[in-house]
Amino acid sequence: MKIVFIGAGSMAEAMIKGMKNASSFEHDELWVTNKNDSARLELLSEKYGVHRSYDLSSLLDEADVVILAMKPKDAKEALASIQPHLRQQLIISVLAGLSISFIENIIGEAAIARAMPNTSAMIGQSATGLSFNDHILDSQRVTVLSIFSAIGSVTCVEEARLDLVTGLSGSGPAYIYYIVEAMEKAASELGEDAMPFIIQTLKGAAHMLETSNLSPEDLRKAITSEGGTTEAGIAQLESRHVKDAFAECIKEATDHSGRLRRQFEQIH
């Protein structure tokens, strides 16, 4: 199978590394191109053994799958550039916000999957939301599922839900890294010893959520002794309305996915 990434940034690299590590795809099945950063293509080629090219005609001629991995602002130009070279290939978009119908409007009738993965794809731990249009054949659906299940979990959702998936889990790893930055700063007296405590605490909590059959609230309560340290700490989070801040964070990111669509889908 020939899989071509149009765009060679963070998300393309996370997918390439994850797909290679999963051993489901050979490096010579994967091709990359970008707008003009040839050093970046060279780096990806050296690191992962993928092919690189700027010749869209030969790149797409025998492609089976085309993965759109440029920023939403660059999508219109990129789609217009690949459109003349497409021949009914399976198209997969990982673009935040932009709809399947926008892609159809530029490239015409095609089998299109819209996905929202995250950068944990790099270690096979993405949480990917997926939608398909009606032109997808069963065999193409299997191909899409095989790509995203190689790099993490996959959940099919209505396309209208992908903005929320973007605000929740597409951007989600960044929220967790933000919290870790705060925890590390708060524990600066421990110096470089702080991070192992933080990482193992996150891993342990994630594993408990996955395996214990208890709700997050129950798990939190099991740690919170009356008159104890956790209660004292959580009281600070409550007084600063941290739950509200998180609700606003995810709502704003979700709404922004819609704003990207309205901004970059206008076809002049």
Ligand SMILES: NC(=O)C1=CN([C@@H]2O[C@H](COP(=O)(O)OP(=O)(O)OC[C@H]3O[C@@H](n4cnc5c(N)ncnc54)[C@H](OP(=O)(O)O)[C@@H]3O)[C@@H](O)[C@H]2O)C=CC1
């Ligand atoms: N980063 C993330 O965590 C996630 C990102 N996404 C989505 O993935 C997409 C890519 O994001 P990300 O990887 O972070 O972005 P980057 O900015 O890291 O990479 C964008 C890439 O697109 C290329 N590009 C721009 N214009 C064109 C063009 N006309 N033709 C071909 N390639 C082009 C750029 O090339 P050059 O460098 O030469 O300009 C660059 O390689 C976005 O749509 C984003 O919404 C989805 C989930 C998570």
Ligand SMILES: O=C(O)[C@@H]1CCC=N1
């Ligand atoms: O920040 C962004 O727009 C992209 C989409 C999800 C994660 N990164």
